[in-house]
Amino acid sequence: MSVAENGMRQFTVVWLGQIVSMLGSAMTWFAFTIWVWEKTERPAALAFVSFFTYLPAVLFTPVAGALVDRWNRKRVMALSDMATALGTAAALILYLNNALEIWHVYVISVGAGFFTAFQYPAYAAAVTTMLPKEQYARAEGMLGLIPAISTVFGPMLGVVLLNRYGIALIMSVDLITFLAAFGTLLWAHIPQPTTSEVGAQSRGNLWQETLFGFRYIRKRASLFSLAKIFMAANFFIAIGATLTAPMILSKSHNDATMLATVQMIEALGGIVGGVILSVWGGPKRRIHGILLGGVGACLLGMVWLGLSSQLLFWALGGFFFSFFEPFIEGVNLSLWQSKVEADVQGRVLSAKYAMARIPFLLGILVSGTLAQDVVAPFMQGKSFFKQWLGDGIGAAMAALFIIAGVCGAVIFLFGYASRNVREIDALVPDQIKS
Numbered sequence: 001m002s003v004a005e006n007g008m009r010q011f012t013v014v015w016l017g018q019i020v021s022m023l024g025s026a027m028t029w030f031a032f033t034i035w036v037w038e039k040t041e042r043p044a045a046l047a048f049v050s051f052f053t054y055l056p057a058v059l060f061t062p063v064a065g066a067l068v069d070r071w072n073r074k075r076v077m078a079l080s081d082m083a084t085a086l087g088t089a090a091a092l093i094l095y096l097n098n099a100l101e102i103w104h105v106y107v108i109s110v111g112a113g114f115f116t117a118f119q120y121p122a123y124a125a126a127v128t129t130m131l132p133k134e135q136y137a138r139a140e141g142m143l144g145l146i147p148a149i150s151t152v153f154g155p156m157l158g159v160v161l162l163n164r165y166g167i168a169l170i171m172s173v174d175l176i177t178f179l180a181a182f183g184t185l186l187w188a189h190i191p192q193p194t195t196s197e198v199g200a201q202s203r204g205n206l207w208q209e210t211l212f213g214f215r216y217i218r219k220r221a222s223l224f225s226l227a228k229i230f231m232a233a234n235f236f237i238a239i240g241a242t243l244t245a246p247m248i249l250s251k252s253h254n255d256a257t258m259l260a261t262v263q264m265i266e267a268l269g270g271i272v273g274g275v276i277l278s279v280w281g282g283p284k285r286r287i288h289g290i291l292l293g294g295v296g297a298c299l300l301g302m303v304w305l306g307l308s309s310q311l312l313f314w315a316l317g318g319f320f321f322s323f324f325e326p327f328i329e330g331v332n333l334s335l336w337q338s339k340v341e342a343d344v345q346g347r348v349l350s351a352k353y354a355m356a357r358i359p360f361l362l363g364i365l366v367s368g369t370l371a372q373d374v375v376a377p378f379m380q381g382k383s384f385f386k387q388w389l390g391d392g393i394g395a396a397m398a399a400l401f402i403i404a405g406v407c408g409a410v411i412f413l414f415g416y417a418s419r420n421v422r423e424i425d426a427l428v429p430d431q432i433k434s
Contacts, residue, residue, distance in 0.1 A: 007130045010188045015142050017184030021081065022146050024177030026154025028088055030263070031167045032105055034256050037249050039102060051364045056114040058357040064117040065350025066209035068125060069343065074190040076122045078182060080115040085178040087111040092171040121353070125345040128337050129191040134281075136337045140330035141277030149271055155260035162256070213351025216344065222427045223339065223352075225420035226290075230332070230356040233294060233411040236404035238363025240302040240321065243371060243397045247305075248314060250394035258311055266318030273323040274330070282331045287415070287424055290335075293327030294412030296320065298405045306401030339428045363404075371397045 068076055087108045094100040127139045161170050217223050244266075245259060252258045283289045301321025308314045333349075340348045376396035415421040 007132075008135060010190075011127070011130050011139060012142075014184045014188045015146070017180040017182075018146050019149055021177045021181035022150035023154055023157075024174035025084075025088075026147075026150035027158040027161065027170045028091075028174045030155045030158035030260065031162050031170045033245055034162065034259075035167060036102060036105060037246065037254065051361065055361060056110050057116045058354055058361050060114060060117040061121065061350040061354045061357075062210045062213060062347070063206070065121040065213055065346040065348075065353075066206055068118065068121045068346035068350070069209070073122045073126050073129075073346075074185060074188070076118050077126065077190075078185045080118040080122070081178065081181050081185065083115045084112055085175055088171050088174050088178075092168060092175070095168055095171070117350075121346040121350045124333060124337065124349045125342070126190050128342045128345055136334035138278045138281050140334045140337075141274045141279075141282075141326050143330070145271055145274035145278070145326075147267070147270065149267070153264070154267075155263040159256055159260040209347060212344070213347035213349075214355075216340075216348050217351055217355070220428060222420040222424040223336070225418050226287075226332070226335075226415075226424055227352055227355050229291075229411060229415045229418075229421060231359050233298075233408045234356050234360040235363040236298070236408040236411070237302075238360040239367045239370075239404040240305065240401055242364045242367040243400065244305065244318070246368070247394055247397035247401070250392065250397065251309060252311075261311060262314045262318050265315040266322045269319035269321065269323035270325055272319075273326040277326045277330050282327070282334065285425055286331045286335045287422060289327040289331035291412045291415045291421075293324040293331070294415075295409045297324035297328060298408035298412065300324075302405030302408065303402050304405075306398045306405065309398075335424070338430045367400070371400050375400050 091100060091104065091108050094104055123143070127136060127143075131139055158170060161173070217227055244262075248259050248262055249255070277289075297320065301317055301324065303317075305314060305317035305321065308317055336349060336352060337345065372393060376393055420427065
């Protein structure tokens, strides 16, 4: 067996373990979504869950990336998975003692986000050392399938278990599935990168190494320009990602089965897109996959979701919203993995993540407030909006979907007006040779 074949075999085993673990986590977070909504019936409450998940990930990822480049990446991956499982265990204990409160979910979300800060750079950098660069896009397509598969089957299994057995059993199953991820990581061999010239020159104290990733991107005009496209678009994409569940629950009179159905079909779109990317490997000019994928997700996904008022059309909008995600995120990450030296990818990819996620975090934070306190009062009493979108807070969220989708599409199209972005494949040389 060749080195490349052995690397892909080990990567596939780790990937399968993550699928099992993420399936359990998806069931738990689906149950939390229903639980929080039933407690509050406020979109802002669900937005805060997402906010507290992303906040530590965004703030701490640059530091985590510097540590990932210093530490053994396999060990970081395993310990961060274990710590996330401990958060679920804490929620289970509180629930069994009738002590679980909304603020507990926020705290657990903060913990999950903190350890995600380590998971993202560690997993992304591990792909670079396990596989040849020709397989990066396929690997990212496979990784993109993990949340898609878990979102298809997580809500479906979650709603069945929730209705029959309750949230406690779901969290117990989540803890059992964690063993699959932990076990496969212990088995797999994840090589450490060799030291490059750039990596050797970048060594310093933790603060210097944390800032290195931002300086690296700032000095490379094409990478910086691409990062700015994502910074602008992610604010609007966050609005769609955050308000999907509360909008559907509001318009369907808290129908958990309908929400699970939409989320399942939405994730099916991600599976189809991920499979296509895994088999195809993406377009030769990767920027087309990124920019056109972004336009498709915004127009066919977010705008369509906002215009819809029935299960079939919600499902269709959700399908396309997720279908294009592997091309946006997977192709984008594979491009960065080939353009950045392997031994500094923890820091550079973490800086990229933080730059893109700060606007995403802002979009999460303001989405519920915009819907409740800005759009809803503006629409009140106006028959035009009522005719097309209905009334109430659900209609306000739908209108916000449409606005955000159009703005996001315009931003991705703007990427073609920038030579630095449009010709990034040619302008930035590959740093990974095989």
